[in-house]
Amino acid sequence: MPSKDITLKDIFEEVPHRLSKILSPAPIKELLPTSLPSTELRVDFLARLEDESILHMEFQSFNDTNMPWRMLRYYTAIAEKYKTHNIKQLVVYVGNEKLRMKSSLKIKNLVFRYEILDIRQIDCKVLLESPDPMDRLLACLCKVEDEVYLIEKLIKTMESMNEEERKDYLLKALTLTELRPNLRIRLTEEVKPMPIVVRPEDIKLPKKKLRKDILYRLGLEEGKKEGEIIGIEKGKKIGLEEGFLKALQDTVLTLIRSRLGRVPEGVEVRVKGIRDREYLNALIEKLINSGDVLELLREERLLS
Template sequence: MGKFDITLRDAIGKIPQKFVQLLTGQRGTKLLDNTFPAVKERKADLILELEDGSIFHLEMQTKNDKNMPFRMLEYYTLLKQKYPDKPINQMVLFVGDGKLNMPDSLQVDNLHFGYQVVDIKTIECKELLESDSLEDKILAVLCDVKDFERYIKTVVGELVKLPEKERADYKSY
């Protein structure tokens, strides 16, 4: 931070009432803490660049979270700083039991922010089950699988075909 920035911050650090009143139309009443300690590491569930050049951010959520809009806004800000010229598309995928009732937007003060919220149970898993990708077949368990016994047999059948080392990688799933 430059000397000029420090001088300015020191000057406004004692509630310059006329200055605040000119900017806001009101008097300042109390100085609040202006430090934001410790940057926390954020790790998104999935971030991809799509074929159209846009960025897709996915968060999977097992429980309804009323604070999800703030988390998604934080991710959006981080993504936009990292990829300023790319459109950002965000989705929360609800993979929990019960009814989805999370907000898909945030509107406070002068801010309006939104993203998609989708319940995995509304997604037809047939395409995942028919995929050539074992990862797709494993993820199909999150959808509304009609014949669960057949599903398990299919996935286990695929796993036993793999070499032992490769099969070991899937044990963590």
């Protein structure tokens, strides 16, 4: 499961105060198990509301043409388990591309509908002013007009936390902003001087993913002690320049994957061979604004 999905589910297990009020038609009474027995299905979020209806949410980071069928399968499984049709379904789109998914399915003898919300319709300031740290985290995915203000709020939120809480919060912020590449680069620049010690046993996200992605981008290195990762102030093996290069390379690959649903054969090797930071930054801008990613990759000689 992608680290972004795990992070979102982890955040919603704590029920972010302000965002849950925006997304839910009634106050949440209790969280329900996300696994649906006898179907092998697992949903992202399921809760019983105070009006006894059921709220089901899915967090989607790319445009999935199969989404209506997925939501229909979830609906029937939820209705069967809880013996109710008083179910509200909501797809929360958190991707970077323009939302293009349908919110209905019409076939012979069946009309099925659910709601879709592009999280960028929500002004991040609404969540940044919330007293709930989880709301402030999710503001990273909303409509951001002032990145400096957002990052200042996140850093200020971490100031009141102990070392373990700050570490977990920072990792979540860096993971979520993989979906917002420009914001992620800026956030990484701002937090890199922060002293942070992370050990694999402390990390709830996939360790392999974090070692190669989040921590590496911060310029951290695996320590000499087994399983220990130490901060950039003590780093000896991985320089900051290498960390920044890999951050940009991985951002390029993330954008390609989000736009195409895959990274074409040979492209990853070519991207990881680029050592020019200015060129990588320019390529990120082109990928964000390009209407034809495959043609852009050919023009940049990344795709043969």
